[in-house]
Amino acid sequence: MILNSVKEKQTKVPFVLTQISSIFSVMAGSMVFMAFPWLALQLTGSATSAGILVSITAIPGLLLAPVLGSIIDKFGRKVTILWIEALCALVSALIPFVSGLWVMTLPILIVIGLVRSSVASGSNTARKTFVPDVARVGGYTLERANSIQEAIFASGFALGPAVAALCIGWIGAYNTFYVVALCCVIAGLVMIPVNVREHKEDHEDEKSLFKFAVEGFTVLFKTPSVFIMMLGVMSLAMIYLPTEMVVLPKYYNLLNEPQQLGTLLSAMAAFTVVGSLMFERLSKRFKYSTIFRIAMLGVAASMVPMSFLLDYGWMLFFGALLGLAWGPMPPLMNTVIQRKVPPSKRGRVFSLEMVIWSGGPMISMVFVGIAVDSLGVSIVYKVIAALVLVAGALVTFSKYMKEINTADYES
Numbered sequence: 001m002i003l004n005s006v007k008e009k010q011t012k013v014p015f016v017l018t019q020i021s022s023i024f025s026v027m028a029g030s031m032v033f034m035a036f037p038w039l040a041l042q043l044t045g046s047a048t049s050a051g052i053l054v055s056i057t058a059i060p061g062l063l064l065a066p067v068l069g070s071i072i073d074k075f076g077r078k079v080t081i082l083w084i085e086a087l088c089a090l091v092s093a094l095i096p097f098v099s100g101l102w103v104m105t106l107p108i109l110i111v112i113g114l115v116r117s118s119v120a121s122g123s124n125t126a127r128k129t130f131v132p133d134v135a136r137v138g139g140y141t142l143e144r145a146n147s148i149q150e151a152i153f154a155s156g157f158a159l160g161p162a163v164a165a166l167c168i169g170w171i172g173a174y175n176t177f178y179v180v181a182l183c184c185v186i187a188g189l190v191m192i193p194v195n196v197r198e199h200k201e202d203h204e205d206e207k208s209l210f211k212f213a214v215e216g217f218t219v220l221f222k223t224p225s226v227f228i229m230m231l232g233v234m235s236l237a238m239i240y241l242p243t244e245m246v247v248l249p250k251y252y253n254l255l256n257e258p259q260q261l262g263t264l265l266s267a268m269a270a271f272t273v274v275g276s277l278m279f280e281r282l283s284k285r286f287k288y289s290t291i292f293r294i295a296m297l298g299v300a301a302s303m304v305p306m307s308f309l310l311d312y313g314w315m316l317f318f319g320a321l322l323g324l325a326w327g328p329m330p331p332l333m334n335t336v337i338q339r340k341v342p343p344s345k346r347g348r349v350f351s352l353e354m355v356i357w358s359g360g361p362m363i364s365m366v367f368v369g370i371a372v373d374s375l376g377v378s379i380v381y382k383v384i385a386a387l388v389l390v391a392g393a394l395v396t397f398s399k400y401m402k403e404i405n406t407a408d409y410e411s
Contacts, residue, residue: 014194015138018130019148021190023156025085025123028092028183030160030269031167031176032120034262036113037249038164039173043106047250051369053106054245057113058365060121068122072347076198077130078191084123085188091116092181096174104174124153125350132338133196142338143280146331150276154327158269165262219345220352224403226340228395229333232296234356235391240299241357242368243384244268251309251377260312267316268323275327282328288336288404291328293396298325300389307385309378336404 036057037050044050072080094112098104128149135145167176220227244265252261275295282291302322306315333353341349371380 010137010139012138014196015134015140015145015148017190017194018127018134019152021081021085021187021194022127022149022152023159024183024190025127025187026153026156027160027163028088028180028187029120029123030157030265031164031180031183032092032116033157033245034161034164034249034265035168035173035176035180036109037245038168038253038258039104039109040106041249041253042173043104043109046369047246047372048366048369049106050249051242051246051365051367051372053110053113054365056110057117060114060118064118064121068125068347068351072122072126072129072351073344077126077133077347078194078198080122080126081130081191082188084119084126085184085191087119088116088123089181089184089188091119092177092184095177099174121354122351125347125354128334128337128350129343129346130198131334132343133198134194137196141280142335143283143331146334146338147277147279150279150327150330150334151273153330154269154272154276154323158266158273161262161265161269165258168258217352219341219349223340224400225336225406226349228398228400228403229292229336230353230356231398232292232329232392232395233333233353235395236296236299236388237357238364239384239387239391240303242365243303243381246365246368247372247377247381247384250372254377264312264315264319268319271320271323272327273323275324276331277327279328279331283332283335288332289401291332292404293401295325295327295329295332296392296396297389298322300385300392301325303385303388307378307381309381340406 037054040050040053041047068080091112094115095104095109098108098112102108131145131149132142135142138145140148163179164176167179171179220230248261248264252258252264279291299322302318302325306318306322309315310318337346337349337353368380368384371383
């Protein structure tokens with residue numbers, strides 16, 4: 001529930017500022033999402049190397065996300081965001097700086113990627129836990145606030161690859177990371193004026209940070225509505241994400257068309273914005289389980305024709321449909337977690353989502369990269385599309401789907 005406070009001035013300014021900060025932060029992350037694998041391919045020419053880079057650099061996010069979630073819950077959302085953005089800016093600027101001093105190699109790139117991943121994974125988690133606080137003073141329902149939040153996220157993700165593609169062609173892949181650093185700096189500066197009461201509950205401060213982090217898993221397993229959605233996210237993270245991070249980059253790298261890759265990823269993200277903004281309206285008309293089912297199966301149905309590597313216009317069309325289908329999923333998950341999980345534990349539960357989103361690709365990315373180098377893009381893409389379709393059907397037709405409706409819309 002969004003809590004009302006008679007002492008707090010009702011103003012939309014904090015919510016607006018957090019969204020401006022969010023779009024720059026996400027844009028920086030999505031630029032890295034494209035530029036890191038591109039650099040690996042540029043250095044080695046191997047999809048396996050790109051897969052290894054993505055997988056290894058995901059390890060800190062996987063291991064540290066529960067701890068970062070605990071830090072958010074203990075020390076506050078705004079403070080965590082400010083520190084994360086400052087550190088991400090510093091580490092991003094290291095890539096072009098180091099490349100100017102020495103010859104860049106894949107191991108050096110992996111080391112820098114590991115350092116960046118160690119802090120970057122907590123940014124989006126902190127922002128999601130902050131939504132109920134800024135939504136409260138802005139007078140937004142959780143449905144509307146999360147629709148806007150995820151639409152902004154998708155907008156930043158849409159802009160990032162396009163900006164990265166332009167920067168790679170204009171100033172080179174290494175100097176592109178200076179632009180990434182600038183985006184992080186702006187994201188942090190915009191958050192400084194945001195002052196709202198962060199709704200918290202008493203913590204047992206004598207617990208160790210490890211025990212504090214483990215409570216996130218306890219909450220997850222005791223909350224079926226959140227657990228079933230996490231299964232859906234895990235299936236997409238492990239099976240679908242390698243197509244955006246290895247398969248499609250390999251295909252367009254072979255064609256020497258970074259702009260086409262950037263435009264395709266941006267189109268997918270742009271229509272995710274539309275889908276996210278539709279969530280509030282959909283939540284008033286359909287059960288949450290129905291929205292979840294449409295999102296999962298819609299992603300799978302759109303991937304099947306894309307796996308045939310159609311003409312570029314058709315790739316854009318089905319990529320747009322995929323983004324539209326996926327759009328309502330993130331605000332739906334945010335709303336379910338925010339409504340079913342106590343404020344003092346949300347950081348740790350949202351951090352588990354990041355663990356899944358980071359850990360899933362880490363497990364599968366190397367295998368996908370090896371498969372692409374051995375069997376080719378076309379065969380691997382078709383197999384992945386089929387697996388996503390099967391996983392979507394298994395999750396969405398589970399008998400536990402009805403649990404999602406226990407967090408249904410509240411006006």
